[in-house]
Amino acid sequence: MKLNVNGVERVVEVDPEMPILWALRDILGLTGTKFGCGQALCGACTVHLDGEGIRSCVTPVRRAEGKQITTIEGLSPDGSHPLQKAWVSQCVPQCGFCQAGQIMTAAALLAKVPKPSAEQIDASMSGNLCRCGTYLRIRSAIEEAAGLKGTSVLGGSK
Amino acid sequence: MIAACLLSIAASAAAKAPLKAPDQFQQIANREERSRALFNEATRVLFHPRCVNCHPNGDSPLQGDEHRVHDPAVVRGASDRGVPGMQCAACHQDKNLELARVPGAPEWHLAPRQMFWMGRTAASLCAQLKDKSRNGGKTLEQIVEHSGHDPLVGWGWNPGWQRTPAPGTQEQFGALMAAWVRDGAACPKETGKK
Numbered sequence: 030m031k032l033n034v035n036g037v038e039r040v041v042e043v044d045p046e047m048p049i050l051w052a053l054r055d056i057l058g059l060t061g062t063k064f065g066c067g068q069a070l071c072g073a074c075t076v077h078l079d080g081e082g083i084r085s086c087v088t089p090v091r092r093a094e095g096k097q098i099t100t101i102e103g104l105s106p107d108g109s110h111p112l113q114k115a116w117v118s119q120c121v122p123q124c125g126f127c128q129a130g131q132i133m134t135a136a137a138l139l140a141k142v143p144k145p146s147a148e149q150i151d152a153s154m155s156g157n158l159c160r161c162g163t164y165l166r167i168r169s170a171i172e173e174a175a176g177l178k179g180t181s182v183l184g185g186s187k
Numbered sequence: 188m189i190a191a192c193l194l195s196i197a198a199s200a201a202a203k204a205p206l207k208a209p210d211q212f213q214q215i216a217n218r219e220e221r222s223r224a225l226f227n228e229a230t231r232v233l234f235h236p237r238c239v240n241c242h243p244n245g246d247s248p249l250q251g252d253e254h255r256v257h258d259p260a261v262v263r264g265a266s267d268r269g270v271p272g273m274q275c276a277a278c279h280q281d282k283n284l285e286l287a288r289v290p291g292a293p294e295w296h297l298a299p300r301q302m303f304w305m306g307r308t309a310a311s312l313c314a315q316l317k318d319k320s321r322n323g324g325k326t327l328e329q330i331v332e333h334s335g336h337d338p339l340v341g342w343g344w345n346p347g348w349q350r351t352p353a354p355g356t357q358e359q360f361g362a363l364m365a366a367w368v369r370d371g372a373a374c375p376k377e378t379g380k381k
Contacts, residue, residue, distance in 0.1 A: 067286075067287060068287040068288060068289065069277075069278035069287060069289050070259070075272075075277075081271070081272075081274055081276075081277070082272040082273070082274070082277050083274075083276070083277045083278075084277055084278050086287070087278060087280065087284055087287045087289055088280065089280065092280070092281075134272040134273070135272070137271050137272040138270075138271045138272040140271070142271055149270070152260075152262050152264075152270045153270050153271055153272035153273050154272070154273075155259050155260040155261070155273065156259035156260075156261065156273055156277070156278075
């Protein structure tokens with residue numbers, strides 16, 4: 030089966046029902062995307078399928094045929110996506126486990142809604158859990174990446 | 188107390204009774220009365236949690252037999268398929284996932300806001316189904332077709348992982364809706380009972 034991952038065509042010999050996450054991590058060695066709950070409940074495994082966020086732990090690879098998969102490794106060539114920069118400046122990651130999924134969901138949001146309201150951010154991010162409780166930093170970083178005036182959780186008003 | 192318990196047991200038994208077939212209503216001579224009775228039987232499906240949960244009165248789908256608000260807190264978005272980054276299809280596939288317990292069927296999405304059923308009475312739901320501005324622009328024939336053959340509707344009888352299926356089969360439900368329309372698509376009288 031042919032998969033286009035981060036702009037590169039890859040051939041994988043797998044069961045069409047295999048979750049995309051398995052193919053990414055165990056077959057292709059792209060371990061930036063994390064396994065969290067395995068039930069589409071936490072968002073840690075979020076990648077893009079033709080630009081839209083999907084839970085790769087439950088999405089079969091057959092659904093990706095003829096489509097583009099983008100993982101955290103492919104979001105930018107050098108970590109320079111505005112969200113990745115904002116993630117650093119807002120010191121978002123704590124344990125870091127959920128962050129790839131958080132960033133990919135946020136990237137899917139900003140691609141469709143470049144200047145989201147706080148409500149739109151919450152609606153899009155509500156399925157990405159963070160056990161460290163970095164939600165305020167996540168929202169702040171998304172606002173920073175979108176060029177919106179936000180309140181930094183680190184340094185007060187920006 | 189005892190009476191309440193008996194009533195509860197009777198209601199429970201009725202809920203578990205097989206869905207009646209259209210020919211079981213033939214003894215009702217009056218066509219309009221028969222049509223009403225057919226619709227009332229169909230409401231056992233229409234008001235079932237597997238159906239109502241995706242026809243909510245609001246922007247979030249419901250879950251379980253208790254109609255809990257969907258967790259995670261998803262919202263319908265402009266096209267009833269979620270919002271960017273949080274589309275229905277981010278998690279829901281074209282079939283049920285038994286290991287992950289995620290329900291799925293083709294074209295998984297919410298019924299449009301104006302097609303809400305949650306909290307309706309049989310009479311008000313019936314009126315809604317006949318109103319093109321609140322039924323997705325469908326003719327009665329299209330509603331019969333939708334009821335009997337739509338794959339997403341059909342999920343109600345194949346809900347996967349320990350979910351209670353709607354009574355009967357989709358074929359039986361489609362036959363009830365067809366018989367209701369054939370007999371004039373009469374609506375039950377408003378009783379205020381939900």
